[in-house]
Amino acid sequence: MLLVDADPVGGSAILAGYFGGTVPHPGTLVELWSAHRQSALETAVREMPLRLSETASLIPGPAGATQAGGLTDLWPALAVQVRGLSQLGVDVLIDLGRLGHTHLAAPLVRGCDQVLLVLRSDLPSVAAASAADLPDEIPVRLVVVGPGRPYSSSSVASVVKHPVAFELPWAPEEAEVLSHGKPEPKRGRGLTRGLRQAAEQLHATALRELTHV
Structure with a gap:
């Protein structure tokens, strides 16, 4: 399973909450956005997630609404990538945050x-x-x-x-x-x-x- 934290509010309940900020991670959705700009999104989605267990990995979300507002062009491309993972038998669970947020990742919703x-x-x-x-x-x-x-x-x-x-x-x-x-x-x-x-x-x-x- 791949967990994608797309909550635009930020403040990961997994890294900052469950792990108490003690677990380093290789990157967030911001780094995915950077990889997308360099035409390397597919590789980043495969290699960047933080391994939580033998069966679950995590892509942490943005630090807050300011970062989330800059990820608009990432969502459609990421929707394609997670759809491909799903077809390969990977369950993808996306946390989209609260309803009504300005920076809701709507393209990810439409791909679910x-x-x-x-x-x-x-x-x-x-x-x-x-x-x-x-x-x-x-x-x-x-x-x-x-x-x-x-x-x-x-x-x-x-x-x-x-x-x-x-x-x-x-x-x-x-x-x-x-x-x-x-x-x-x-x-x-x-x-x-x-x-x-x-x-x-x-x-x-x-x-x-x-x-x-």
């Missing part, structure tokens, strides 16, 4: 097989999602974090007008292990189980869609 909108079940989250301008050409599904706080997933889906792909439990202490590198809590593995099940479901869905192409 699946678009997941992650939101809480509270009124501010549901209201923002229901007012969002989401792509019509790609089916969007919801990931509801903390269903029943206070609205059920079915209620959220009826308002946002998109089906629910899966739910994740409300588990802030577990979440901080991944986002801030905190020690694992003594109790509770619900989020870990939920994420594993979600990954298996996403992979199975991608295989089914690939088979139908």
